[in-house]
Amino acid sequence: MAFEGKVVWVTGASSGIGEALSRQLLGRGAYVILSGRQTDALERVAANAPQRALVLPFEATNWDALPDAVDKAWNWRGAVDILVNNAGISQRSLAIDTQLPVYRELMEVDYLAPVALTQLVLPRMIERSLGHIAAVSSVAGKVGVPLRTGYCGAKHAVVGYFSALRAEIESAYGIPVTVIVPGSVKTRIAINAVEGNGERRGRSDPNIERGIDVNIAAGNILEGIAERKKEVVVADGIEGVALQIMRDHPEKLYEMTSQEGARLANMRNNAGPGTALDPDHSRLVQP
Structure with a gap:
């Protein structure tokens, strides 16, 4: 088995894609470091194979705490073979209604946090000339869509950093970098998304509710990591089509967006600023 005996560190492991990845990794014989903010949820995941799980909760943007977390993760089994940067939040607000602190939060959580953690783990992997780094971006990291100005910006940045990192380390040190590009996956990502005033949205989207089963998505992601793929796309329907149109006919995609x-x-202008938009508003790209 590709993951049996490997030490895999998953952030955002308490729910959604991160939880599904962690459960499947434990089922495949991996040693899994489970990180996130919700200790109780992490412990429930760890209960699937407690002898091969380390619960390591921390706040992803607590920069001062990261070096100690890396020490604990590395010292648990003497190394980290695979780092999966998964933790993140989404957005549901038009730019005109979005306050600057929301952009700052999205950039810190979705971009700077995985960069900061990777920067601390990277020298140790390079010293061993062994390891694998993965990061979860989004279809929104490839396509700019309404209601996601901050989220798209952060996820585009994720693609940029980890693609450039791959160019620096894959051939030089034998450390592959995998960028994961999910579309709509049935999780709580829309419920937990930030609105323009910084509050959590508190409700899901029909597209998310109709999205890919999270366990199927996790299986596809692990298959891509096992094959050392540079990019793993987990998207179907309009999102898969959008990626193809972006490659072949970018002007057509711009017309759609x-x-x-x-x-x-028009909805905003008719309803008035600050009015919640139709829950089925985003017809193009999720999450």
Whole structure:
């Protein structure tokens, strides 16, 4: 088995894709370091194979705490073979209604946090000339869509950093870098998304509810990591089509996103600023 006996560190392991990845990794014989903010949830995941799980809760943007977390993770089994940067939050607000602190939070959680953790783990992997780094971006890290200006910015940055990192370390040190590009996966990501005022949205999206089963998504992601793929796309329907159109006919994709932006602007103007938009508003790209 590709993961049997490997030490895998998963952030955002208490729910969603991170939880599903962790459960499957434990089922495949891996030693899994479970990180996130919800200790009780992490312990429930660890209960699947407690002898091969380390619960290591921390706040991803607590920069001062990261070096100690890395020490604990590395010292548990003497190394980290695979780092999966998964923790993140999404957004549901038009730019005109979004306050600057929301952009800061999205960039810190979705971009700077995985960069900071990777920067601390990277020298240790390079010293061994052994390891594998993965990061969860999004279809929104490839396509700019309405209601996601901050999220798209952060996830585009994730693609940029980890793609550049791959160029620096894969051939030089034999350390592959995998960028994961999910579309709609049935999780709580929309419920936990931030709105323009910084509050959590508190409700899901129909697209998310109709999304790919999280366990199927996790299985596809692990298959891609096992095959050392540079990019793992987990998207179907309109999102898969959007990626293809972006490659082949970018102007056509712009027309599609622009039409959606105009529809949302009309909704906002008719309802008044600050009014919650139709829960089925995002017809193009999730999460």
